[in-house]
Amino acid sequence: MDKQYYPEPIDTLTHWMHQQVVVTKSSYPSACVLSTQGLDGFPNARNVSLKSIEKPYLIITGSTLSRKGKEISTHPKVALTFWWEETKRQVRIQGIASTISEEDAHFFFNDRSYESKVVSTISKQGAVANDLELLRIRFRESVKNQQPMHKPKHWSGWKIKPHRIEFLEFNTSRFHNRVLYTRSEEQWDIIQLQP
Numbered sequence: 705m706d707k708q709y710y711p712e713p714i715d716t717l718t719h720w721m722h723q724q725v726v727v728t729k730s731s732y733p734s735a736c737v738l739s740t741q742g743l744d745g746f747p748n749a750r751n752v753s754l755k756s757i758e759k760p761y762l763i764i765t766g767s768t769l770s771r772k773g774k775e776i777s778t779h780p781k782v783a784l785t786f787w788w789e790e791t792k793r794q795v796r797i798q799g800i801a802s803t804i805s806e807e808d809a810h811f812f813f814n815d816r817s818y819e820s821k822v823v824s825t826i827s828k829q830g831a832v833a834n835d836l837e838l839l840r841i842r843f844r845e846s847v848k849n850q851q852p853m854h855k856p857k858h859w860s861g862w863k864i865k866p867h868r869i870e871f872l873e874f875n876t877s878r879f880h881n882r883v884l885y886t887r888s889e890e891q892w893d894i895i896q897l898q899p
């Protein structure tokens with residue numbers, strides 16, 4: 705197996721991520737697809753930004769009242785998927801999500817741009833927009849006022865503890881290199897998969 709595969713998949717992920725960030729032209733290098741189990745049984749997927757890797761957890765943030773928030777609180781088994789064009793790599797992560805502490809939520813909220821803080825405060829993410837123009841006015845006024853923005857109660861994040869991580873090195877021949885890590889107790893089993 706290639707030397708870039710560490711005994712712990714989170715170290716391989718961190719290594720790959722660093723290699724990707726150095727070469728990417730993307731403005732959102734930490735974007736990934738978060739898949740959840742919908743309350744109606746349909747799988748549901750959307751892009752989010754991976755905020756941090758804090759061994760053994762991967763951290764994402766957002767509104768707990770959003771669709772993803774409600775889905776995660778009902779079904780904590782989630783997936784995160786990365787595709788990195790420049791390094792031609794895919795990473796698929798399945799894990800269990802739990803809410804981060806209030807202290808951590810404050811930390812990540814304070815790290816956001818002023819505009820993002822305003823949007824998270826005035827908008828009920830995913831609710832029907834009955835008067836979008838009014839919301840736009842409130843947004844513009846809040847941005848103009850530059851009042852200190854405090855984290856809304858519903859804004860938080862999730863720490864995902866990986867259970868399975870598959871690394872794929874894409875090959876134009878389609879003879880991809882696929883390495884699967886599966887957690888067994890606190891150890892990781894590592895196997896090579898056929899392309």
Ligand SMILES: Cc1cc2nc3c(=O)[nH]c(=O)nc-3n(C[C@H](O)[C@H](O)[C@H](O)COP(=O)(O)O)c2cc1C
Pocket residue numbers: 732735750751752753754764765766767770771772773829830
């Ligand atoms: C590149 C990119 C990054 C995003 N990052 C986040 C994020 O970190 N957190 C978030 O709540 N939404 C993020 N979004 C918006 C989500 O894709 C989605 O629209 C939102 O979370 C509502 O999803 P939901 O209705 O399933 O809860 C991002 C979208 C894009 C395109």
